[in-house]
Each structure stands twice: as structure tokens, then as C-alpha cells.
Amino acid sequence: MAQQHLDRLTAVDASFLAQEGPASHMHIGGLVICEGPAPGYEEMLDHIRTRLHLVPRYRQRLAQPPLETGRPLWVDDPTFNLEYHVRQTALPSPGSEDQLMRLVARIMSQQLDRSKPLWEMWIIEGLDDGGFALISKTHHAMVDGISGVDLATVMFDLSPVPPEVPHSDEPWQPRHEPTGAELVAGGAIGLARAAAGATASALGIVRNPQATLRALGEAAEGLGEVAWAGLNPAPATPLNVEIGPHRRYRVVRNRLEDFKEVKNAFGGTVNDVVLTVVSGALRDWLHSRGMRTEGLELRALVPVSTRAQDEKGDLGNRITVMRGPLPVYIGDPIARLRAVKASMDGLKESKQAVGAEVLTGVQSFAPPTILAQASRLNFSTRLFNLIVTNVPGPQLPLYVRGREMHDVFPVAFLPKGHSLAIAIMSYNGQMNFGLLGDYDALPDLDRIGDGIEASLAELLALARRRKAPAKASANGASRVGSPV
Numbered sequence: 240m241a242q243q244h245l246d247r248l249t250a251v252d253a254s255f256l257a258q259e260g261p262a263s264h265m266h267i268g269g270l271v272i273c274e275g276p277a278p279g280y281e282e283m284l285d286h287i288r289t290r291l292h293l294v295p296r297y298r299q300r301l302a303q304p305p306l307e308t309g310r311p312l313w314v315d316d317p318t319f320n321l322e323y324h325v326r327q328t329a330l331p332s333p334g335s336e337d338q339l340m341r342l343v344a345r346i347m348s349q350q351l352d353r354s355k356p357l358w359e360m361w362i363i364e365g366l367d368d369g370g371f372a373l374i375s376k377t378h379h380a381m382v383d384g385i386s387g388v389d390l391a392t393v394m395f396d397l398s399p400v401p402p403e404v405p406h407s408d409e410p411w412q413p414r415h416e417p418t419g420a421e422l423v424a425g426g427a428i429g430l431a432r433a434a435a436g437a438t439a440s441a442l443g444i445v446r447n448p449q450a451t452l453r454a455l456g457e458a459a460e461g462l463g464e465v466a467w468a469g470l471n472p473a474p475a476t477p478l479n480v481e482i483g484p485h486r487r488y489r490v491v492r493n494r495l496e497d498f499k500e501v502k503n504a505f506g507g508t509v510n511d512v513v514l515t516v517v518s519g520a521l522r523d524w525l526h527s528r529g530m531r532t533e534g535l536e537l538r539a540l541v542p543v544s545t546r547a548q549d550e551k552g553d554l555g556n557r558i559t560v561m562r563g564p565l566p567v568y569i570g571d572p573i574a575r576l577r578a579v580k581a582s583m584d585g586l587k588e589s590k591q592a593v594g595a596e597v598l599t600g601v602q603s604f605a606p607p608t609i610l611a612q613a614s615r616l617n618f619s620t621r622l623f624n625l626i627v628t629n630v631p632g633p634q635l636p637l638y639v640r641g642r643e644m645h646d647v648f649p650v651a652f653l654p655k656g657h658s659l660a661i662a663i664m665s666y667n668g669q670m671n672f673g674l675l676g677d678y679d680a681l682p683d684l685d686r687i688g689d690g691i692e693a694s695l696a697e698l699l700a701l702a703r704r705r706k707a708p709a710k711a712s713a714n715g716a717s718r719v720g721s722p723v
Contacts, residue, residue, distance in 0.1 A: 245302075246313045248380060253310040255379040256301075262484045263655045264350050266357070268376040269664075270343050270490070270673070272646040273639055277364045277371030280327045286640055287360075288321060290393045290404055292411065296381060297324075297393075300356050315413035316356055324358060329365035336490075339363065339372060344488040346374055347650055347675065357381050370645070379652060395637040395644065472621035473538040473562075477528055477680075478659050479624055485678035489688040490648045495634075495670040497699050504702035505573055507580035509670075510629055513663055514539065514563050514583070515576040516698065517627055520690030522567040527686055537565035539627040562623055572698050625659045626651050632666040648673040659687070 248256070259265040278286070291297055300316040330338045342363065351357045357378035364371050373394075396402060473479070498512045517539070525532050541563040564582040569575040628651055637644045648671050649662035658680035662673045672691055676684040 246299075248301075248310045248312065250310070252380040256311065258654060259350070260655060261350075262482050263653060264347070264484070265379045265652055266347070266351055266376050267379050267652055267662075268347065268374065268650040270339075270488075270646075270648040270650065271373040271375075271639075271644055272366070273370055273373070273642045273644050275366070275368075275370040275642070277362060278640040278642070280325075280362065282640065283362055284321055284325055286401075287325060287394070291321075293404075294393050297356055297358060298411065298413070301353055314416065317413045317416055319356065319413065324356065325360050325362070327362045327364070330363065331365070334365040334367040336367075339366065340488045340490065343374055343650065344486040344675075344678070346376060347488065348484055348486045348678075350484075351376065351378050371642075373639070376650075395639060397635070397637065399638050399641045399643070401638075401640065473624045474535060476525070476537060476624055477530065478537075479656050480658055480677075480680050481656065482653055482658050482677040483679055486653070487676040487678050487681060487684045488650065489674040489676070489684050490646075491672040491674070491688050491691045492646070493670040493672065493692075493695060495665050495668055497695060498670055501576070501695075501698045501702045504705050505576050505698075507576060508583075510541075511576060511580045511583055512698070513629055513670075514541075514565060514579045514627065515572065516691055516694045517661060518565040518567050518569075518575055518579065519572060519694030519697070520687050521565060522570070523690040523693070524683070524687045525567060527683065532567045535568045537567055537624040538622070539563040539565050539625055540623040542626070542628045563627065565624070565627075572694065573701060576698070623657075625657055625661065626654075627661045627663075629663040630665075632664045634665070634667060636667050646671060651675055653677060659684075 255265045296313060298316055298319045299313040301311045302314040303311050328342075330342065346359075346361060351359065357380065359376045361374040361376075362371065363374060366372060495509075498509045501512045502509055518537070521537060522532055525535075539562065541561050564579055566575055566578045566582075569578055628649075630649060632647065644666075646669065647664055647666045649664045650673050651660035651662040653660055653675060658677035660675045662675070664671055664673075672688070674684055674688055674691075676687075681687075
């Protein structure tokens, strides 16, 4: 067998492993609903098998160097079995959407086996409309949301007729399992590469001291803002409680056009409207729990991709985070949107994201035990109340073996002490929300889902009311100057 190239996990990827616990699963995923009937199981296996070479990580498992001499490495799994990772089941009659959501929640409640490649895919038949569903589940250490969208080319096509995919003439053969000495050496090589990167940076300082001083100043400001955030914790809420291993899942369908209509009427970005809608839903939910919201602003952890254009499709995480505002104290939806916009504009101008990236760079040199503690601090309950992540998807229809994908709903994860995560993904004119909740802490998860629908409908009605007088005024002006 060929010598195995050992690929060490990045600091961010390793941190996702360190944060996982019995109740805090660090996998992410998605629910895809397609027109039926479903392809046969063997057909789906062949479809995936012919494309797996495009994502070699899917045939790799974790390997830990002896005595924690470095971060884990990715190595070929010598016992890789596609049938283990791709599973098939069916909903009992009638195959309702509620039944499908319960199945998603059950699948997401089970941790991935770390002795195997960290992914699963489930083919779900028996939907009441005759269609079928795909449920994907991938550990966050393996792929982040943005690169995950790019890697959808493994499964999805742009046309009903699947294109020919170039493939190797030789069947896949795992490279030999590395010895303990090779794993130690692999960790050392990874550390040397990080040191080489630091040396290159140092040479850059000599060549361009003014630019370096500016960058150092920004980094210092950023670290200061991250430290300030740590000293000003997120407020205590019913969202931030001890969680168990079991989950609930709820989806909300929306139109991307509606979010754009609101932001065009009142300013801001689509993401500002998303945070405003989430704020309105959480305000209603807190009131239903008997909690007062005067002066209360929740904080959302908003992941931001730092992946460059030429890195699209690369494996591994290139993300940093910002803490977005959720001003649940504001009852008026337009005032709430303006407050979100002002805060988000300030965050973008601040150095908070730069500071988070600097901390990640420092962690690149940290031994695994120190890294584990640092990663837990990054997802500390003190810093935020819930994750809200918005992933842009393709704005054209995709197909699986000639069947059109009708809906896609993302699934985030729940860090320790966080009972709710909201993931949003746009696709082909849709703007769909996936709400993941702790089973025991959020028996009223549907209330938050209903609140998202109501909050968007309220903003949309106000946007259209604002547009109507302008249109009437324009029509009146044109009539004044028209011939009789």
C-alpha cells in the first residue's frame, strides 16, 4: 500500500471535537425533501460511490497521536464500508411531516462513532406526498456550513440528467494504517508547518512594517473587544440551561423574496431582517413563559465564513464568529429592525471578528489539553444565548438521480448550556429555517417556529403598507399631468 499522507486537524476543527460531550453533539446536517419515488438503495449507493473520490475526507477517520503529542490526524479508514454510512428507512403511515421531524430529531440525538468516518446519510421513504427525504449528518470537525454547500456537488446535480463524473480507473484502496511513530511524526510536521507560517509572517513584518503595524493594531483592538465581550456576559434566560442528549426539530418555510422586500422597504441586509424576525419570535416566546423583556437584549452567536473565493470547496473550517444583537425589549418591529441594523453595522466596523480569528491563530500552537479548554471558552454560555447561522445556498433547482429537490432545511448543533439553535438556508427562492431544540428544555419549540412566521408576516405587512401610499402618490402625480 502507498505511504499515507497525514493531514492534521486545524485548531478550529480540533476544538469541535473537544467541545463534544454526552449531551452536546457537535455534528451538523440537513434535511432535503425531494419529489418521488425514491431511487433504489443500490442505485443510491452507486451514485455516491462514483463520486466519493471528489471528497476523500468521507473515507477517512480520526487517528490520535500517542500521549496527546499533537492534534488528531485524518487517516484512511481500512475498513470503510459505504453501507454503514448510507442507511435506508421509511416512515409509518401516513408519513406526515410531524413524523419526519421526529425522525430527524431522533437521528440528530445520536453521536457519531469516532472510530469511523464522521458522517451518515439516511434515505427516508413513505412521505405522504409520495416523495422521499435525505437526512445528512456530519461532524463539525469535518466540514463547516459554507464548504458543505460547495460539497453538495457530490450528491446533487444541476439538471435532471446526471452528468458523467470523471473517476479513477483504479478502485479505491486505503493507504496503510500509520504506526504510532508515524502519527507522532505527522503531528510534529503539522506543528512545523504552523511554525513555518509564523516565520513567513515574521518575514512579512520585515518587508512591510507599516502594514504589519496596522494589522497588529487591528488585532489588539479585536482581542480587547473579545475580552470586553467576556466581561459582559449574555443575560440569563430559559434558553441557557442544562441540556440532555435528546432533541426536537421544527422547520419553517419562507420566501427569500419576502426578506428582500422588508429590507428594501426599511434598509439593512437580509441577515438584519433574519435577526429581527428571530428577535420577534423569541420576544413572543419569552412572554409565553411569563418572562418580562423590558431592557432585555439577547445575544446570538453568528458564524462568519472567512473562506476566500479561491478556497471554495476546500475541506475544513474557515469560520469566525460575531455576537449579533437580538433586541427582544423592542415591541415595534420597524424599530427592532433599525436597532439590529445599527448594532450589526457597528460590529462589522469593529474588530470583534478579527479578534476571534487571532485567538484561533494562537490556538494553533496550543497542546490538545489546553486547546480543549480554550474551545470550551469560545462556546461558553456567558458569551451568547443561542446560535443563529444563515447559509446562502444555490438559487436554482438541484436534482438527485433526476428527482428535483423541493426543500432543504439545515440542522445546527447545541453547545453545552444552550437549548436552541436556529439555522437558515436559502435555496431556489426559499429562505427556510431549521430549529433544533433540547427535548426537555423546549417542549414549546413550536411556539418559536410559529413566532418566526408571525414576526415575518408583521414586517412584510408593514413594508407593503409603506409601499402602497408611495405607489398611490406616484399614480396621482401621473394623473395630474395627463391629458383629459
